Amino acid sequence: MIAKNYSTQTFEKKYTYTGSDLGAVWTKEYTTFRVWAPTAVSVKLRLYESGTHGTQDLLEQLDMTPDIKGTWILRKPGDLNGVYYTFLVERDGITKEACDPYARTTGVNGRRAMVIDLESTNPAGWDLDRNPHQNRGIVDAVVYELHIRDLSADPDSGIRNRGKFLGLTETGTKNPYGQATGLDYIRDLGVTHVQLLPVYDYGSVDETLPEGTQYNWGYDPVNYNVPEGSYSTDPFNGAVRVRELKQTVKTLHDNGLAVVMDVVYNHVYDAGRFCFNRIVPGYFSRVDRYGRYSNGSGCGNDTASERSMVRKYIVDSLCYWAQEYHMDGFRFDLVGLLDVQTIREAMDAVRKVRPGVIFYGEGWTLQTELTKPNVDLMVQANSALVPGFGFFNDSARDTLKGTVFDDEAPGYVSGALDQEPWVRECVMGLNSWCKDPTQSVNYVSCHDNMTLYDRLLLSAPYADDQELIHMNCLAAAIYMLSQGMPLFQAGEELLRSKPLPDGGYDENSYRSPDSVNSIKWGTLRKKEYRRVRDFYRGLIAFRKAHPVLRLTDAKQILESLTPVEGLKPNVTAFRLRGQDEDLFMIFNPNREETLVALPQGDWNVCVRETTAGTEPLATVRGRAEVPAISAMVLERKAEK
Ligand code: CA
Numbered sequence: 001m002i003a004k005n006y007s008t009q010t011f012e013k014k015y016t017y018t019g020s021d022l023g024a025v026w027t028k029e030y031t032t033f034r035v036w037a038p039t040a041v042s043v044k045l046r047l048y049e050s051g052t053h054g055t056q057d058l059l060e061q062l063d064m065t066p067d068i069k070g071t072w073i074l075r076k077p078g079d080l081n082g083v084y085y086t087f088l089v090e091r092d093g094i095t096k097e098a099c100d101p102y103a104r105t106t107g108v109n110g111r112r113a114m115v116i117d118l119e120s121t122n123p124a125g126w127d128l129d130r131n132p133h134q135n136r137g138i139v140d141a142v143v144y145e146l147h148i149r150d151l152s153a154d155p156d157s158g159i160r161n162r163g164k165f166l167g168l169t170e171t172g173t174k175n176p177y178g179q180a181t182g183l184d185y186i187r188d189l190g191v192t193h194v195q196l197l198p199v200y201d202y203g204s205v206d207e208t209l210p211e212g213t214q215y216n217w218g219y220d221p222v223n224y225n226v227p228e229g230s231y232s233t234d235p236f237n238g239a240v241r242v243r244e245l246k247q248t249v250k251t252l253h254d255n256g257l258a259v260v261m262d263v264v265y266n267h268v269y270d271a272g273r274f275c276f277n278r279i280v281p282g283y284f285s286r287v288d289r290y291g292r293y294s295n296g297s298g299c300g301n302d303t304a305s306e307r308s309m310v311r312k313y314i315v316d317s318l319c320y321w322a323q324e325y326h327m328d329g330f331r332f333d334l335v336g337l338l339d340v341q342t343i344r345e346a347m348d349a350v351r352k353v354r355p356g357v358i359f360y361g362e363g364w365t366l367q368t369e370l371t372k373p374n375v376d377l378m379v380q381a382n383s384a385l386v387p388g389f390g391f392f393n394d395s396a397r398d399t400l401k402g403t404v405f406d407d408e409a410p411g412y413v414s415g416a417l418d419q420e421p422w423v424r425e426c427v428m429g430l431n432s433w434c435k436d437p438t439q440s441v442n443y444v445s446c447h448d449n450m451t452l453y454d455r456l457l458l459s460a461p462y463a464d465d466q467e468l469i470h471m472n473c474l475a476a477a478i479y480m481l482s483q484g485m486p487l488f489q490a491g492e493e494l495l496r497s498k499p500l501p502d503g504g505y506d507e508n509s510y511r512s513p514d515s516v517n518s519i520k521w522g523t524l525r526k527k528e529y530r531r532v533r534d535f536y537r538g539l540i541a542f543r544k545a546h547p548v549l550r551l552t553d554a555k556q557i558l559e560s561l562t563p564v565e566g567l568k569p570n571v572t573a574f575r576l577r578g579q580d581e582d583l584f585m586i587f588n589p590n591r592e593e594t595l596v597a598l599p600q601g602d603w604n605v606c607v608r609e610t611t612a613g614t615e616p617l618a619t620v621r622g623r624a625e626v627p628a629i630s631a632m633v634l635e636r637k638a639e640k
Contacts, residue, residue: 006283007307007371014038016308017069022316023102024085024115031080031115035087035100036309037279038070044088045074046097051084051107051114051238059083081120082239084112089279098278101313103223104324105238108208110201110223114238118324121243123250131328133192133258134356138390138438139550141329141358142480142540143260143487144191145446148199148231149215150490153514156521157181163212163514165199165231165244169251175521179530187255189493189533190540193358194252195260195331197447199245201226203269204511207235215517217447217510219299219333220269224317249326260329260358261321265314266337271301276313284310288369296337296368305338306372314338315346322354332361332378337368340376340385347389360390360441360485380433390441390485391434396426397444400475404449407458407507412570413471413478413589413629414460423572423587424563429483435554440484444475445492447509453495454505467591469495469528470629473535473610477631478587480539483551483561491519493536494529531610538612542633545614548578568594571626575599577638584634588626596624598634607633 005011015038025032037043043064049057064072064087084107086097099106103113133141152159152167156175159182161167173182186194198218205214207229218228227245229235249259268274268284271293276284285301286294293301304310321327330350335343343359350357363380376382380391398404399422402411412419429437445452452475456468463471472495480486489496498506498516509516523529543549551557564573564586571594576583584603588594604616609630611617616635626632 007304012308015070016312017071018312019071020316022071023100023104024080024113026081026115026117028079030075030077033064033074033076033085034067034071035064035102035279036069036071037087037089039280040072040089040091042090043072045076046086046088047076047080048084048086048112051112051236053107053109053111061088080115081117083115084238085115086112087279091281096278099223099275101224101276101279102316103226105242106201106223106226106229107238108229108235109206110203110226110229116239116242118242121239121246123243123247126246126250129250129253129326131258131326131354131356132253132256133328136192136356137550137552138358138360138388138485139483139552141193141258141485142191142543143193143195143485144186144189144490145195145197145487146186146490147197147217147447147517149212149514150517150519151182153212153518154521157519158521161233163231164233165227165241165248166233168248171255175524177522177525179521179524181521181524183251183255187257189537190544191257193258193260193329195262195329195487197262198264199228199231199261200224200263201228205230212514215511215513219264219510221264221267222269223275224265224313225320246325253326258328258356259326260331261327262331262333263318263321264333265305265317266303266332266334267297267299267301268303283307286369286371294369296366297334302337302368304371305342306370306375311339311342311345314342315349318346319349319353322350322357326354328354328356329358329360332359334364334366335361335378336364336366336380338378340378340382343378343386343389347386358390358485359388361392363391364394383434383436383439387436388438390439392441392443393426393431393484395422395431396440396442396479396482399423399426400478401444401452401455402459407450407455410459411475413474414456414463415589417570420570420572423478427478427482427572427574427585428557428561428563429551430554430557437483437554437557438485438552440482441487442479442482442484443487444479445489446487447489450505450507451489451496451498452492453497454499458505465528467629469532469610472532474587474589474629474631476536477539477607477612477633480536480543481549481585481633483549483557486543488536493533494519494523495532496520535610535612538614539607541614542606542612546578546581546583546635548576548581548583564596567596571596580638582636582638584624586624586626586632588628588630588632591628593628594626596626598622598624601636603634603636605632605634607631
């Protein structure tokens with residue numbers, strides 16, 4: 001069933017369509033449909049009254065006409081806004097019905113596409129809506145990784161639209177103890193970007209079930225250009241999800257927050273049922289020499305991004321989200337499975353339609369069956385081929401908290417010895433795989449694996465609560481003040497934990513219930529939790545106040561940043577001299593205080609133990625006394 005010639009030059013020359021009108025293009029007078037189906041012998045358009053698969057409400061079935069480069073077209077007179085449709089594709093005596101890969105929206109569960117007047121879904125003021133950080137670089141970003149449901153699912157959130165896009169638009173929400181939650185809380189933290197776990201239409205949650213019945217992270221794409229229905233207040237009406245996601249982006253922008261979208265082009269939910277593969281069998285996915293789907297993703301299939309019409313599809317999709325939804329960044333899941341050329345073309349194309357968009361992803365090396373020779377993959381080691389694209393820095397992550405492959409292994413902050421060289425690499429943003437700080441995404445926790453707090457609990461079983469909080473704060477201080485772009489999982493700053501009902505902690509909560517995944521807003525009533533939150537807020541403010549923490553090339557770093565020699569084992573320290581600033585940072589993971597000699601002059605202490613900010617806490621000279629398991633950061637005006 002898999003044609004072997006898709007990746008040949010002959011096929012690509014004959015069938016690469018470059019127009020921008022794939023899908024249904026609506027106008028008040030008519031709608032034009034165009035679909036790429038080069039191997040089909042006939043294509044029909046089916047128009048339906050509703051978007052619900054299986055409903056017997058076919059309005060019309062129309063023959064489409066073969067056109068250039070393997071596309072089929074039809075222009076249908078009349079105002080079709082709100083009409084649902086599918087394609088009926090015949091090939092080798094088999095006829096399959098498929099949703100439109102270029103669908104702008106769909107009915108429930110993404111089975112039928114819907115024609116839509118996109119302008120009618122724009123919130124008020126959309127024309128003037130801007131990325132609040134469009135003039136800043138990637139190292140100026142501080143990213144907060146958030147799942148739509150996790151923000152509002154907890155009853156203590158005080159948010160009305162629980163589990164919905166609109167939950168992110170509510171201001172003035174409070175927990176039962178009167179503390180701010182939701183959007184107000186995030187804004188107050190000082191992060192610049194909110195990275196949303198998948199918000200495109202995914203397959204693992206049945207949208208017809210009552211709200212909150214199922215939970216999933218959503219790494220199982222069904223319709224790439226359609227918002228997920230379960231996050232909308234009406235998944236049956238295709239216009240509602242579009243309107244509500246745009247409203248969410250607009251509200252975040254109005255609150256000074258840019259929006260990063262988590263995109264998962266590397267695999268689909270079900271390769272056999274994916275609409276693109278139903279229309280052009282096996283075209284979207286890589287297969288091995290036995291005809292089996294390549295499975296480097298571990299999710300059953302890998303996307304053949306090296307094929308011309310898959311590449312175009314990915315580029316078009318990213319441009320669409322940037323242009324139509326005003327997305328300010330893209331986080332690529334398992335980008336190591338995609339090819340370099342696709343990402344370079346996408347970055348160029350997106351930046352033409354929207355300034356200030358940031359790009360980063362997981363550049364892990366995975367085994368995949370490429371369908372063409374000489375293809376470079378988006379792995380860390382190829383970072384120099386994609387300037388400006390950030391990669392998750394697993395070396396920094398594993399150095400600070402211990403390898404993710406052993407939950408009980410300690411890291412630098414939790415007792416591992418001989419980590420100094422790795423900590424230096426992390427702080428200086430100069431890794432073995434990348435010498436450019438704009439390409440390093442520094443983090444210690446995200447949705448995958450244990451939360452930081454659970455990880456510390458498991459790897460330092462001897463430690464009491466206070467020590468665990470100290471370890472957490474030390475880890476945060478290091479990655480937040482390192483060269484590169486910091487990113488953290490929502491709730492890391494609230495000692496987020498994912499305990500399982502039967503004991504232990506959930507290291508892969510992708511389909512665990514809200515009770516495991518949600519941010520527990522009630523914890524804010526406790527002083528320790530607020531203290532950790534305030535520490536993160538202070539670190540973010542400090543980072544923003546000091547350009548020398550946000551350098552953009554290796555040369556600047558080597559000129560400005562000097563590791564301090566002659567310290568006690570495990571202790572690391574750095575001096576950073578910028579234009580008008582002079583910083584001294586000390587990291588002490590030991591369970592005892594350490595003394596560090598300071599360069600001449602009066603130094604203001606801005607970070608100490610679990611307190612951080614831009615206001616001096618004390619002034620010292622001569623030497624710094626750094627308490628056990630903590631960071632100390634000092635500053636003074638630079639001498640001219
Ligand atoms: Ca869905």
